[in-house]
Amino acid sequence: MTAAGALLRLITILIGAAVLPSQAQDLMSGRWEGTARIPDDDLNVIVDLAQQNGAWVGSIIIPGLGVKGTPLTDIKAEASDVNFAVKGPVGIKLNLRLLPPPENKLAGNFEQAGNRAPVTLQKTGPPQVEYPPRSTPVAKELEGEWKGDYEIMGFTRHVSIKFANHPDGATADFVIVGRKHNVLPVDLVSQESDLVTVDSHEMGFSFEGRLRDGKLTGAIRQGAIETPLVLVRAK
Amino acid sequence: MTKRISKVVVLLVTLCAVRAIDAQSMFRGDATHSGTYMGPAPRQFHRVRWKFPTGDRVISSPVFKDNVIYFGGDDGNVYAVDAATGRQIWKRATNGPAPATPAIADGTVYIGSYDGRFYAFNAQTGALKWKFATNGERRFEAKGLHGMQPKQQTIADPFDIYLSSPVVANGTVYFGSGDGNLYALDSATGDLRWKFKTGDVVHASPALADGVLFFGSWDSYFYAVDAATGKERWRFHGGEDPMIHNQVGFQSSPAVVNGTVYTGCRDSNLYALDAATGKEKWRVFNDLSWVITSPAVADGKVFFATSDSSLYHVVDANTGKPIVRQQGKAYMFSSPAVGSDVVFIGVLNGTLEARDLKTGDLLWDFKVEKSKENDGWVLTSDRKFNGPFLSHSNWREAPILATDQQIRLGGIYSSPLVVNGVVYFGSADGYVYALE
Numbered sequence: 001m002t003a004a005g006a007l008l009r010l011i012t013i014l015i016g017a018a019v020l021p022s023q024a025q026d027l028m029s030g031r032w033e034g035t036a037r038i039p040d041d042d043l044n045v046i047v048d049l050a051q052q053n054g055a056w057v058g059s060i061i062i063p064g065l066g067v068k069g070t071p072l073t074d075i076k077a078e079a080s081d082v083n084f085a086v087k088g089p090v091g092i093k094l095n096l097r098l099l100p101p102p103e104n105k106l107a108g109n110f111e112q113a114g115n116r117a118p119v120t121l122q123k124t125g126p127p128q129v130e131y132p133p134r135s136t137p138v139a140k141e142l143e144g145e146w147k148g149d150y151e152i153m154g155f156t157r158h159v160s161i162k163f164a165n166h167p168d169g170a171t172a173d174f175v176i177v178g179r180k181h182n183v184l185p186v187d188l189v190s191q192e193s194d195l196v197t198v199d200s201h202e203m204g205f206s207f208e209g210r211l212r213d214g215k216l217t218g219a220i221r222q223g224a225i226e227t228p229l230v231l232v233r234a235k
Numbered sequence: 236m237t238k239r240i241s242k243v244v245v246l247l248v249t250l251c252a253v254r255a256i257d258a259q260s261m262f263r264g265d266a267t268h269s270g271t272y273m274g275p276a277p278r279q280f281h282r283v284r285w286k287f288p289t290g291d292r293v294i295s296s297p298v299f300k301d302n303v304i305y306f307g308g309d310d311g312n313v314y315a316v317d318a319a320t321g322r323q324i325w326k327r328a329t330n331g332p333a334p335a336t337p338a339i340a341d342g343t344v345y346i347g348s349y350d351g352r353f354y355a356f357n358a359q360t361g362a363l364k365w366k367f368a369t370n371g372e373r374r375f376e377a378k379g380l381h382g383m384q385p386k387q388q389t390i391a392d393p394f395d396i397y398l399s400s401p402v403v404a405n406g407t408v409y410f411g412s413g414d415g416n417l418y419a420l421d422s423a424t425g426d427l428r429w430k431f432k433t434g435d436v437v438h439a440s441p442a443l444a445d446g447v448l449f450f451g452s453w454d455s456y457f458y459a460v461d462a463a464t465g466k467e468r469w470r471f472h473g474g475e476d477p478m479i480h481n482q483v484g485f486q487s488s489p490a491v492v493n494g495t496v497y498t499g500c501r502d503s504n505l506y507a508l509d510a511a512t513g514k515e516k517w518r519v520f521n522d523l524s525w526v527i528t529s530p531a532v533a534d535g536k537v538f539f540a541t542s543d544s545s546l547y548h549v550v551d552a553n554t555g556k557p558i559v560r561q562q563g564k565a566y567m568f569s570s571p572a573v574g575s576d577v578v579f580i581g582v583l584n585g586t587l588e589a590r591d592l593k594t595g596d597l598l599w600d601f602k603v604e605k606s607k608e609n610d611g612w613v614l615t616s617d618r619k620f621n622g623p624f625l626s627h628s629n630w631r632e633a634p635i636l637a638t639d640q641q642i643r644l645g646g647i648y649s650s651p652l653v654v655n656g657v658v659y660f661g662s663a664d665g666y667v668y669a670l671e
Contacts, residue, residue, distance in 0.1 A: 040610035066627035090623040112623070114616025115609070153482045153523055154474060154502075179522075224382035224629035225479055 024080045024098050025051070028106070031128055032121035036110035045110065045119060047072070047094070049082070050127035059130040060086055069130030082106065088202055094119065135169030135189040139211070142196065146216055146231035155179070159220065159229060161198055161207060163189065172198045174205070207231075259299040259654055262336035262400035263529055263570060266443040268490045270531030270538070272653040276574030277589065277671055280599040284657060284669040285321025289314065292642060293661025294334035294396055296570075296650040300358065304652075304659055306667060307333030307346050313354065314667075315344070315361060318654065321669060325361035329354060331372070335398035336440070336650075338408070340422065345401045345408050348372075353401075353410060353418070355425060365425035370414035372398070375436045375453045377480035384630045393638035394527075395453075395486065396568070396648055400440035402448075409448055409462070411437030417450060417458075419465060429465030433458065435484070439498075440529075444491035444510065451485020451498055457506070459496075459513055469513030474502025488529040488570075490537075495552065497537050499526025505539050505548075507555060517555035519548065529570040529650070531578070534592075538578055540567035545619075547571075547580065547588075549595055559595035563588070564618045568646075569660075574653030581647025581660055584618045587670070589658075605645035605664040613644050 029050050035042040046061040049072075058072035072084040080100075086092040096108035096119070110119040145162040155178055162173040170191070174184040184200035191197075196216060199206045209218025209231065216231040258264040264272060290310030297306040303324060304316045309332035315324040331349030338345045343364060344356040351371040355364040374395040379386030399411030408422040413436045419428040434454030441450040447468060451457040455475050459468040476482035487499030495516060496508045505526050507516040524544035531538040532552055540547045545566055549559035569581030576592040585606025589598045606614070612624045625637040642648075645664030652659040658670045 038612050039608055041612075065623055090627075112612065113619075113621050115612050115621075117612075152478065153476055224384055224386075226386075227478070 025077060027098055027104075027123075028077055028082055029127055030123045031125045032106055033124045034105075034119060034121035036117045036119040038110075038115070038117045043110070043117075045094075045121065047106075047121060048127040048129045049075075050129050056082075056084075057129055057131075058084060058127070060092075062090075062092075065090055069132075071130075071132055089204070096121070133188060133190070135171065136191055137165050138163050138170040138189065138191045138196065140165075142191065142211060142216075145234040147234045148216075148229050148231040150220055150227045150229045152222070152225065152227055159207070159231065160234070161216075161231060174198055174200055174207070176205070259652060260339040261298060261402060262296060262338065262440050263442075263488065263490065263531075263650065266402045266404055267492065268440070268442040268488055268529060269492055269533065270490060270529065270570055270650070271533045271573045274574070274654065275656040276577045276579070276653045277656055277658060278575075278577055278598055280589070280601060281671055283601075284671050286669070287314075287316050287321045287323070287667040289665050289667070291332070292663035292665055293667055294332075294648045294663065295661055296336040296400075297652045297659040297661065297667060298337055298339055299652060299654045299659070300339040303358070304667070304669075305337045305339060305344050305358070306649075306661060307335050307337060307348070309334055310665075311348070311350075313337065313344065313346055313356060313361075315358070316667065318657070318659075318669070327354075327356055327361045327363065333398070334396060334648075335410075336400035338401040338403045340403035340408075343422065345403060345410075345422070347398050347401070347410055347412070349398065351414075353408075353420070353425075355408075355422070367418075367420055367425045367427070369412040369416065369418065372413040373436065374413065375438075375484060379479055381481045381634070382479045382629055383634050390635075393635050394568075395436065395438060396642075397438050397486070399438050399450075400488070402441050402443045404443050404462070407462070409441050409443065411439060411441060411450055411452075413438065415452070415454075417441060417448065417460065417465075419462070431458070431460050431465045431467070439485050440488035442489045442491045442496070447510065449489045449491055449496050449498075449510070451487070451489070451500065453484035453486070455483050455485075455502075457485055457489075457496075457498060457500075457508070457513075459510070471506070471508055471513045471515070473500045473506070474504070476502070482523060486525070486527050490530050490532045492532040492552070497530040497532060497539075497552075499528055499530060499539055501525045501527070503541075505530060505537070505550070505555075507537075507552070519550055519555050519557075521546070527568040528580070531571045531573045533573040538571040538573060540571065540580060542566040542568065545582075547590065547595055559593075561590070561595040561597075565614075565620055568648050570650040572651040572653055572658075574658070577653075579651040579653065579658050579660075581649055581651060581662075583641060583646035583648065584614055584620065585645035585647060585662065585664070586618065587647055587651065587658070587660060587668075601668075601670055603645040603647070603662045603664050603666070603668070605643075605662075608644075610644065611640055613640050 049058040056075040075084040080098040093111040096106040106121040158177040170189040188199040209216035289308040295307035312326040329348035374391040380390040401410040417431040433452035436453040457471040489498035503521040505519040525542040545563040547561040565584035571580040649661035
């Protein structure tokens with residue numbers, strides 16, 4: 001290589017390096033598809049990343065794990081690196097680096113339950129970020145505390161659900177008392193006509209019932225187990 | 236006089252030796268299933284003496300007689316292997332998986348197979364002596380089992396993994412069957428002496444003490460039956476679970492010691508029952524976690540472990556009061572074996588654990604190679620079952636496939652056998668191991 005050639009190459013590298021961090025943020029936005037190479041099983045991973053009001057948002061699809069449109073959390077994008085997590089039972093972390101053009105790839109690690117596997121994602125199009133459903137308001141007559149009992153595997157459980165309306169939708173305090181006092185984190189409350197649902201996706205519990213004749217008549221679902229449950233207003 | 240004393244000593248030693256050898260030739264040692272083995276046991280792990288490959292998983296527990304190890308394979312074969320070298324002496328094919336533990340008596344190997352036949356082979360040569368056809372094997376099944384979906388679908392239980400292991404006494408061989416019967420056959424000819432009908436699958440192994448057979452059925456009852464006549468002495472009702480059929484059935488096999496029957500149950504209790512009356516003496520409840528392990532009983536203590544909660548327990552044999560409670564890493568179906576001052580137990584994450592008899596502390600463990608590969612991330616990095624990767628769906632075949640994945644990592648369902656300082660056990664990786 002001649003001296004002029006070397007100088008030209010150095011300039012090119014310096015320009016590339018100077019541009020990359022600022023471009024990287026734009027380049028990261030998009031739909032990314034690829035595989036995590038876990039032992040004896042390639043796991044398909046689809047990540048959607050976008051910027052919204054100056055902040056990163058995203059969602060993930062993992063067909064092999066029943067994960068579809070789950071929101072990304074703790075998204076950190078700095079220079080060429082992007083890291084994020086998927087909370088809930090699956091508990092995933094991805095630490096990725098944007099490879100310089102013409103690679104157009106995000107490569108790094110896929111971590112879950114202490115296991116780590118290499119992952120490479122290729123940009124395949126614009127982002128299609130999914131947003132989780134939002135809680136709706138509930139009817140005025142539903143506000144306050146409702147109670148009921150159900151039996152599972154020979155043991156009685158006492159249930160209390162306390163509804164409250166807020167400007168951005170309803171909330172519910174969902175408590176199940178068996179041999180332990182369990183306060184379930186509720187992430188979704190909705191009412192469609194007389195059908196009311198309360199979901200704790202993190203704990204795998206949900207209640208669904210119809211508000212009729214002053215009672216909430218329906219079922220509680222724990223994982224795949226569905227048990228009839230009638231709630232009445234607490235005295 | 237000295238000569239006479241010497242003769243008595245020699246006779247006693249011989250009798251003890253005979254007892255020690257006999258106590259290794261049936262599931263859980265002998266007919267009472269105490270799970271206690273005489274002689275030395277390794278407090279430290281030195282090496283793998285040998286490992287013997289088969290064509291499929293090994294759920295059966297090895298037994299020992301005259302320096303030969305016998306076991307069944309899910310490849311359909313029954314094996315005789317040199318205990319010292321691990322060399323195959325003979326194998327005989329059945330027409331189905333054989334996840335039962337054989338019993339050896341009077342030069343004969345007795346074992347049942349999923350082909351619905353019960354076999355008697357010559358222990359030295361493997362030659363078939365006779366075989367007996369039951370009404371056919373099947374697994375426990377129920378609609379919406381364990382919350383699997385669709386809930387109106389009848390689903391065979393993937394955790395019903397063992398077949399009943401026989402017990403032999405007084406010229407009769409006894410075993411349970413998926414057809415719901417407990418059978419008593421002439422051990423020399425295979426002729427039916429009697430059969431006792433229960434309401435569902437009998438895959439627990441009968442224990443025999445004082446002329447009475449003790450065993451549980453998936454119909455939720457535990458039975459005591461006269462060994463000579465097949466007449467019921469008493470029955471004990473375990474828990475029921477009409478909704479998802481998860482907390483029902485006796486899969487654990489009992490141990491009978493000092494007039495008390497100890498048995499685990501899927502209703503998550505370990506029960507102590509009066510052997511004469513069937514009255515409950517005490518129970519240990521395990522928070523909806525199955526007790527599949529057959530309890531071992533030694534030194535006034537009962538040793539057992541649980542499935543989902545993965546707890547290793549030692550309780551007082553008279554009262555059920557807790558003595559030791561140790562948190563394990565994964566489900567335990569394998570039954571604890573007491574050898575000298577060590578308790579050995581297999582774990583479904585592919586680990587054999589050796590624990591101190593008194594404290595329950597882990598002395599050493601051995602992980603089968605297949606489990607270290609952790610294909611498909613079935614295990615977390617600390618070797619617990621990785622829920623999200625195993626069971627993200629309860630629909631259709633997904634839970635069954637997840638169980639199969641669990642099994643394929645080399646889970647140890649087999650109950651360890653301890654002979655002369657060596658521990659023998661099978662693994663779902665398809666090998667039988669001899670560790671010293």
